[in-house]
Amino acid sequence: MSLPPLRPVLYDEATDEVRLLDQRRLPGEERWVALGSARDVAKAIADLVVRGAPAIGVAAGYGLAVEARRGAGPDRLRESARALVRSRPTAVNLAWAVLRVSGTFHLGPAAVLKEAHAIRDEDEAACRRIGELGAPLLPPRATVLTHCNAGALATAGYGTALGIVRAAFQSGNDLRVLAGETRPFLQGARLTAWELKRDGIPVTLISDGMAGWLMKKGEVSCVLVGADRIAKNGDVANKIGTYALAVLSAHHQVPFYVAAPLSTVDLATESGEDIPIEERDGEEVTLFAGQRIAPLGVPARYPAFDVTPAELVTAIVTERGVVRSPLCEGLSSLTAAT
């Protein structure tokens, strides 16, 4: 039994609404929400109804298409664009998609929607190409440790890190995935486990604190994660916890791979030092699956992302090729080919 490909962000041309698979409710419930304004899309992005750098870029593009198709004028479109960019600061795909769609405002609603569709289609195609290019990096019968969700749910479809997993699995690699649960939002436990199980790919859940010990025991072939922004020098911002996995990988000589489309590479950001790291509300840590787990009045930190220095990254897989150390040079030549 083969299910249709998973696409978490859709545009309904009959009603001019953005439809999002509500990622806060997975895996318990598959509920779609329909949004009729850019403001609602921005709020859905901030509230994590949709998350994942490429997916929020796609959603933002469609948010502008909704406005254009419902007759918004230039002022309103520009205000919508600003609201979307402000909704989350770290992932660069958001600003990139908004900038790209904004370039079509003067061409009229049909052109705006066409551009938003193009972003979605290109992202899914990029994921499939990343999958093809990255699959050979995985050894036979690989045990792939991943963090957060860099899957179909984080993109237009197919996924970046999980795109590589899918491509390798489909080409016969008898692999299995260790999904780090990824506190506090539990993207690994809720989303990665769900979409891999849906596709019949073997997945085992671990708590984030187990990763180092399993590496030490020789139970991890490689680490494979996505990215929210890659600086010009190759530093990688990704979900909090990624940096620790990179240090642990280096200590245990386990390859550490990053998979991301070129829309995630931000040449205007020189290094990781310049990437804004979103600090979210500590309540998202003290509440666990809706229940309070810490005593009232105890504060929590929640830096939502961290930055892995380029020297800890074995390779970055993009849709245009695999970049190895020194990442800086490889990224420059790939992007120069644009």
Added chain:
Amino acid sequence: MSLPPLRPVLYDEATDEVRLLDQRRLPGEERWVALGSARDVAKAIADLVVRGAPAIGVAAGYGLAVEARRGAGPDRLRESARALVRSRPTAVNLAWAVLRVSGTFHLGPAAVLKEAHAIRDEDEAACRRIGELGAPLLPPRATVLTHCNAGALATAGYGTALGIVRAAFQSGNDLRVLAGETRPFLQGARLTAWELKRDGIPVTLISDGMAGWLMKKGEVSCVLVGADRIAKNGDVANKIGTYALAVLSAHHQVPFYVAAPLSTVDLATESGEDIPIEERDGEEVTLFAGQRIAPLGVPARYPAFDVTPAELVTAIVTERGVVRSPLCEGLSSLTAAT
């Protein structure tokens, strides 16, 4: 306002019951359970009503006292001792306490209870001495990262790692604690945060995946954890996630301290390779308080402990002194002084 010292394991001589503060229900509810047999105590240990290496040793001693005082004969006492030792495999304090109390079976019920009381009293005294000896290790205005709960709740009272925190705080160190939440059982979020808040010591909660990034940002002065078993060579078994913190500490040149009474040192175990690591049910990862966080049918790993090699440990603080590298020699000379 000063609360009475927190002691999670008590013996009620009026009813001959072991009273345990139910650590599964904290911080939401302070509920005590009363147990009238060694079998019930063994089950409470296995079910994590009481946890922490020294605390389960104290509880096991009292479990035998209940049996002796209620008239159990030698066979039943020996069977109870075996059941208690089997309840959890990694913490050596459990077997150590059972062996010690078993040596008094031939002296009658009063002697058995007296020995069990002695274990409790000595453990709390050891914690207070560990606190005094360890407090000078913390720099002024330290930010101390801890993992799991090595506090009053994990001991007869006062705590090992948190004993050092308490002693330093009481001596005027304007410190604060970062409590790693410690998935899956959330001892950090639920227990460490609760007991530190109770004592007015500043504590901030973090997810386990944040520790490395905060070290990188220079926000951690030292790591301070307890232990479930320390091998002759200085390898330290402790709650899963400890090993990763040790690797991250070494990478960032952050001191990594272990606090434990000598009852945790097991000279019969040559190295960490020989320490049995308990594998608990993966459902404890996929379920939280009855709520499923991963899709049905997705398995989880749950090694409950890991082993930190001696070379990653800056020092071990015991009640008889601070042992620095090479740990093997220091531990030998301390224990030889017995």
